[in-house]
Amino acid sequence: MTALELEQSTDAGGAHPGKGLLRHPTLAAALGCLVSFAAFWTVQRLLHVTMIDLMVYRAEGFTVRNGESLYDMVATSAHLPNTYPPFAALLFTPLTLLGVPAMRTVATAGNLVLLVGVVHLSLRLAGRPRRLPRPAATFAVSALLVWCEPVWTTLRYGQINLLIAVLVLWDLTRADTRRLAGIGIGVAAGLKLTPALFAVFLALAGLVRAGQLLRSGAGARAAWNPWLRQATVATATFLATALLSALALPRDSYRFWTEIVYATDRVGEVEITANQSLRGVLARLLHTHDPGAAWAVAGLTGALGLALAVAALLRGQRAWAAVACAATALLVSPISWSHHWVWCVPMLILAGSEALHRTDTPARRWWTMTGALGLLFCSFALWWVPHRWHQHEELHQNGVQMLLSGSYPLAGLALLALTGVRLWRLRGRAGQGDARPSADAGSGS
Numbered sequence: 161m162t163a164l165e166l167e168q169s170t171d172a173g174g175a176h177p178g179k180g181l182l183r184h185p186t187l188a189a190a191l192g193c194l195v196s197f198a199a200f201w202t203v204q205r206l207l208h209v210t211m212i213d214l215m216v217y218r219a220e221g222f223t224v225r226n227g228e229s230l231y232d233m234v235a236t237s238a239h240l241p242n243t244y245p246p247f248a249a250l251l252f253t254p255l256t257l258l259g260v261p262a263m264r265t266v267a268t269a270g271n272l273v274l275l276v277g278v279v280h281l282s283l284r285l286a287g288r289p290r291r292l293p294r295p296a297a298t299f300a301v302s303a304l305l306v307w308c309e310p311v312w313t314t315l316r317y318g319q320i321n322l323l324i325a326v327l328v329l330w331d332l333t334r335a336d337t338r339r340l341a342g343i344g345i346g347v348a349a350g351l352k353l354t355p356a357l358f359a360v361f362l363a364l365a366g367l368v369r370a371g372q373l374l375r376s377g378a379g380a381r382a383a384w385n386p387w388l389r390q391a392t393v394a395t396a397t398f399l400a401t402a403l404l405s406a407l408a409l410p411r412d413s414y415r416f417w418t419e420i421v422y423a424t425d426r427v428g429e430v431e432i433t434a435n436q437s438l439r440g441v442l443a444r445l446l447h448t449h450d451p452g453a454a455w456a457v458a459g460l461t462g463a464l465g466l467a468l469a470v471a472a473l474l475r476g477q478r479a480w481a482a483v484a485c486a487a488t489a490l491l492v493s494p495i496s497w498s499h500h501w502v503w504c505v506p507m508l509i510l511a512g513s514e515a516l517h518r519t520d521t522p523a524r525r526w527w528t529m530t531g532a533l534g535l536l537f538c539s540f541a542l543w544w545v546p547h548r549w550h551q552h553e554e555l556h557q558n559g560v561q562m563l564l565s566g567s568y569p570l571a572g573l574a575l576l577a578l579t580g581v582r583l584w585r586l587r588g589r590a591g592q593g594d595a596r597p598s599a600d601a602g603s604g605s
Contacts, residue, residue: 185292189299196303197272204268204315214255214267214318216240221253230412231420243420243427246405246412247350248320267318274322275311275505276302281329282506285479286513305505308537313499321502324348328355329506331394332482336386339393346397350405353421354500356398357466357489361481363391365470387473424494431554433547436568437496444562447555461573462492468579475586479510484579487572501568504537507575533571542567 219235220242230242230249242249255263280298283289289297305311314321327344334341342362348355366388373383406413420426428435430450431443438458442451465488472481486503490496511533515526545561546553557565 185296186299189296189303193276193299193303196306200306200312200315201268201272204312209316210236211264211267211316211318212236212238212240214263215260216242217248217252217318217320218255218260218263220244220249221256224249224253224409225256229415230409231415241426244352245350245402246409246416247401248352249412250405250408251351264318268315271315271318271322272306274326275306277326278322278329278502278505279305279509281326281333282509284333285329285482285506286510287479288509288513288516290516301509305508308502308504308508308534309540309542310499310501310504310537312540313497314502317499319499320351321499324352324355325502325505328358328486329482331390332358332478339389341386342390342393342395343397345390345394347401349394349398350401354489354493354496356394358485359391359394359398361466361469361473361485362387362394364466365473365481366391368470368474427495428497429552430495431552432549433542433545433554433565434497435495436490436498436501436542436566437493438491438569439494440496441562441566441569444554444557444565449552449555458492461576462488465491465576468576468583471583472579475583477582477586479506479513480579480582483507483510484576487575491569491572496568498542498568501537504533504571507571508534508537536567536571 216235219233220230223230223233223242230246234241258266276298279302280294283294283297283301310321313319327348331341331344342359345355345358345362349359366385369385369387370383373385374380402413402417424430430439431448432440433444435443438461439451439455442454442457443449446454465484469481469484469488472478472484483503483506486506490500490503493500508530511526511530515523515530518526541564545557545565547565554565563570
């Protein structure tokens with residue numbers, strides 16, 4: 161039983177007499193979520209997941225404690241280097257206080273809690289649910305989406321992707337009156353650079369809104385709008401993380417910002433299936449380790465994606481703006497591992513919300529799209545192709561294999577296309593004087 165089914169079957173009080181646990185939908189959903197999480201945890205333990213990235217984080221923490229070079233270290237039997245900003249290593253030092261089994265347990269439990277947080281914030285962003293208690297919807301949807309490949313792989317490696325998503329979504333769902341909104345995005349960018357695109361997106365939207373206000377005769381005080389303020393807070397927070405790192409780790413900070421940040425190939429082989437960015441798709445399509453000038457398409461995609469995200473925010477489509485910006489960041493990043501696509505969670509929730517907002521044929525179309533998107537992210541289809549590490553098998557893929565190994569970028573491009581179609585239709589309605597609010601045009605408070 162999904163949260164969406166519960167929403168349609170319960171009344172405004174969230175209960176139906178005489179239906180057992182349905183009298184208490186939050187309790188029923190919580191129990192279902194607990195069972196799903198327990199099964200998930202059991203399966204991962206039976207498969208002896210390595211949580212290899214978590215081991216790298218722990219090694220970074222030890223490197224900081226021992227005063228050694230962060231960017232000369234390698235960790236685990238795979239000899240993995242550190243690729244994060246030095247601020248992340250500072251936050252990883254507490255991991256050195258735990259033994260490996262305890263650290264893995266804490267990381268798994270923490271990531272499951274973070275998944276619940278991502279689902280809760282995504283529902284709030286989409287303005288759902290309308291009748292079912294939000295905790296019930298959160299637990300029910302979490303029980304399902306924990307089985308998505310990006311979430312599975314995030315927990316398999318012990319990654320921090322869900323933490324990044326929570327920090328960003330927490331900012332994007334805060335009321336515009338919150339003066340410190342933007343801190344979450346700034347901290348996220350301090351951990352990994354890619355979330356900084358959300359600050360750029362907010363700054364662009366804020367500049368456009370400021371121009372509109374100034375042209376309408378409003379003064380400079382009014383032009384200083386919440387999006388500009390949020391982008392400024394995010395930027396200041398990010399700079400604060402860099403300054404803190406420079407004070408604590410001056411040599412590592414200097415090396416990161418002058419050398420490591422430009423070494424995109426340090427992260428891993430571009431062409432491998434795990435890389436679900438446009439650069440990875442192009443490398444596999446062209447059968448080359450370096451797509452070269454062809455990667456310029458990422459610049460065009462970035463400009464288009466940001467334009468769509470900004471336009472959506474200006475039109476009051478906050479949820480669409482957020483997922484469009486996330487998709488853009490994933491597409492244009494040189495390396496977007498499959499587990500970085502935990503943004504499939506808000507994408508699926510938004511698609512389901514659109515289906516609930518409609519009836520008859522339009523609803524069936526949106527449910528079909530939601531089901532197809534869910535199947536894509538839960539099928540693990542991108543791993544159905546040969547992908548042995550360091551064997552470069554991805555350079556010899558046929559057409560079907562390229563389609564499978566490029567499924568996430570295709571989904572991201574499709575989402576951007578849907579955003580464009582939605583904005584075009586909204587513009588048409590505005591021209592006809594239709595001022596009806598959209599399903600996700602809330603304030604985000």
